[in-house]
Amino acid sequence: MTEPASKRALELFDQCMDLPEDQRSEWLAQRCGDDTRLAECLERLQQAQDELGDFLEPNRAQAAAGEPGQGTRIGAYELLETLDEGGMGAVYLARRADDTYRQRVAVKLIRSAHMGKSDLLRADLIRRFDAERQILAQLSHPYIARILDGGQTDSGWPYLVMEYIDGVSVTRYCEDNDASLDRRLELFAQVCDAVQEAHRNLIVHRDLKPDNIMVTASGEPKLLDFGIAKIIDEGSSVSSGHTLTGFGAMTPAYASPEQVRSEPITTASDVYSMGVLLYELLSGRRPYDLSGSTPAETERTVCETNPAPPSAAAEENADRSSVDRRRLSRRLRGDLDNIVLKAMHKSPERRYRTAAEMGDDLRRFIQGQPVQAHRDSLAYRTSKFLRRNRLLASVSAAFVIALLATTGIALRQASEARNAADAAAQTNRFLFDTLAYTDPFTSGAEPTLREVLIAAEDNIAERFDGRPALEAEVRHTLGYSAMSRYDQETAERLIAQALEIREQHLGAGHPDTEASRNALAYLRYEQGRLEEAEQLFAAAVAAIEQEGNQDHPIYATILNDYAYLYINGYVDFEKALPWIRRAHDQATRPGTRTGDEELASMTSNLAVVLEALGDTEQALELYFEAIEIQKRVLPENHPNVAIALNNLGLTLFQTGQQQEGLEMVEQSLEMRRNIFSGPHPQVWRVVQNLSRMYSAAGRPQDSLRFARESADMARALYLGPHVNLGVSIANLADSLLENGDPQQALTLLDESDQVFSAVESVEDYWLERVVLLRNKAQEEIATATGSTQ
Amino acid sequence: MTDGVTQLLLDWRRGDTSARDKLLAALYDEMRGIAAARLSGERADHTLQPTALVNEAYEKLVRLDRIQWQDRTHFLAMTARVMREVLVDHARRKGAAKRDWGKRVTLTGHATPRTDEELDLLDLDQALSGLADLDETKARIVELRFFGGLSIEETAEAVDLSPATVKRHWNVARAWLYDALSDPGQADRDES
Structure with missing residues (x-):
């Protein structure tokens, strides 16, 4: 058994680090005297130091993970050595690889763990990063290290090139x-x-x-x-909602x-x-x-x-x-x-x-x-400071991202840079206070999003007094967010207020005003108030056209949402077709400003309509097109990808490729379960689809499994009569009958009848289906009773 | 799980030290789960990167940014120890199970004492314990840097030394460990 270098050797070795490298050996030799074992230990340690390289260095692991390290080329620069590295990035000494100048530079690589998450977030961060970099690059002062260049590496990490400062x-x-x-x-x-x-x-x-x-x-x-701290902070905060x-x-x-x-x-x-x-x-x-x-x-x-x-x-x-x-x-x-x-x-x-x-x-x-x-003054010194605990509560990341993103956009259009900075600060301050309100210290338990939103709402008027554009923006965004969380009451209040403010200050036909009107229309659709929704959509389209704002991307959005009302609300594809075509045409015309994400939705919606009208071939083509766009621009678990997968799966299923279709829809379901925890209409829809599909595929047991889940979920989701609740219950009856339980099926059919009679716009298919199922159930019960008698 | 951890973090912040212990236990469970999930895949060449694992643990446990920055260093520092235990524990069990295959869990991405070998986690752990007997600060710094993925600055914050001092400790410790691991007689001394 060899003893490790003794404690004494370690101490001496440690101390000699203070000396210039060429004096160490001599210094150590003096300390060793006759102690050959000590000398041997020290020699080994020195040798180890020479051979050490990047042993145990964390950046080695990162290099293996495809990130830059020594010798890598980044842009026009070749990395020479690592100056520092840490959780948020690394700094390298580098030189221009083309050797046009012998200038040494420092390359700072921003490497926030959060940036790896999704392409979409990363793209957004890089956009912000670039914008920030432009500002920093203009900063010129003899005592400030200059930003010379920047960009992103092949693997997508942003970097900055800075003046290299040789100093202490x-x-x-x-x-x-x-x-x-x-x-x-x-x-x-x-x-x-x-x-x-x-x-x-x-x-x-x-x-x-x-x-x-x-x-x-x-x-x-x-x-x-x-300004680097800000960039890094944003890199780590966007994805986490702060x-x-x-x-x-x-x-x-x-x-x-x-x-x-x-x-x-x-x-x-x-x-x-x-x-x-x-x-x-x-x-x-x-x-x-x-x-x-x-x-x-x-x-x-x-x-x-x-x-x-x-x-x-x-x-x-x-x-x-x-x-x-x-x-x-x-x-x-x-x-x-x-x-x-x-x-x-x-x-x-x-x-x-x-x-x-x-x-x-x-x-x-x-x-x-x-x-x-x-x-x-003594008076001032004795005054107390309020101590406030500022821990952010459990607000969903998506919620805050949505808020910040939309606010940012509106601000850019609304005012000049200085104003915008001020407004952004106000908005952020407001958001911050809202989040701070939900302090677990004061509330004991983590508040729900509903509570946060309601808390936010109370303060909007006061906070944005005299800034109607901002106030409306915040109300609109909070309202939208509430809607997507199925808090319709809050959503309605906030969106209606936003619309009112915008109508008053911006007038009808302004893109922002119509965005709010569109949101309200969509909410009406969600509430099942289809006629009101239809009127609002029509009004929004007309107002935009009246003001000649068709070039604004909101126009295509409204057209798309309008079509959506016919597709999912009225289930009238003939009526949906002209609107969705116009939306799609708008979004694909040269110079369009519709984002890829929205274009994908529109493409997908057009496919749904064409398929329903019998043009399967064209529909399939459009589905694939939509999925292609989505995979390019969306994170993996995005609701829209899930929707497109569901639709494509259904089409495949109906055109005879049952297995592929089922797999795709199951995939869509899994995605949705990842996105929404607990009951959610988006999850419900696919569960319901799968029940129908397995029934059609001749697998009644699988069908029943999903039918039960669908009905349970619908009961949790819809507290009052809703067409989806009726459909779920009728479908469960259908499936029970298929699995040989006519008695229970009959009970459920009564229940679905009650629901259907209380709502408008039930598809004829289901009304007829309930009658058919009832006859069949009664027949089976009669047969069973007959055979036992 | 996540909510529980958040609550524990809050309790800890308020000065409840028992919350810290519970937090550690929760962390340990969570990370062991992550390590196991990573390692029990079918592929034979599964490898681990501590930093990546730690990040994953954060993601799972608690949104890191909800912790204030001072907590962050403390949290990172705590995680380093847990991470070490989890990885070594896993390597030990895996090593026992796979002894016949002659391959232990290894860490990629490290230059190694002998060019063709990969760093053996159990050996490193043992060498690190040996270092701790001689100089606890250095061993702690290695733990924070290697297992916790802390930067020099974060490590400095955690052990309350200047970054320059940490860097020096780190380099000396690396040399010491490199030497210890280069000699099989040392690394295996407890096993013989």
């Missing part, structure tokens, strides 16, 4: 050079200049810390990663109270982080000792306790001699204490309003002029 962190620089207090202040004032320039461009850093403030060999500061703030990339020690509480981040948050940095640079310590703190303790410390002034901290710094300590402490006391504490004020509005003001104060101090910062 600002804290390290000051330490290594034993920088004087004035030098530190001068350097920091330059940092303020750089931050100011970024803020002027509305770019917030969000993650200012020593590692992001480099100092070059010539003594110039260079700030890295401006885009409000940016805690993902922040380093706790430098985080402001608002960041700790996940509240919206502003330029004031950067000012706070600079305060912490300056505190550390001046006193040699950080304001708070967060080591070993639980998250709750960290939050409490940062939000509720006041740090000792830097002068007091300097006095406790054991790294310096007592004389040094006292001298430094004296210089910090007063103005510099006040400057740091002002920047670090817990409430953002009490901090320096800009980074420039902070820099100015520092320069005033250097020149011996009076500074602006002074201590808080």
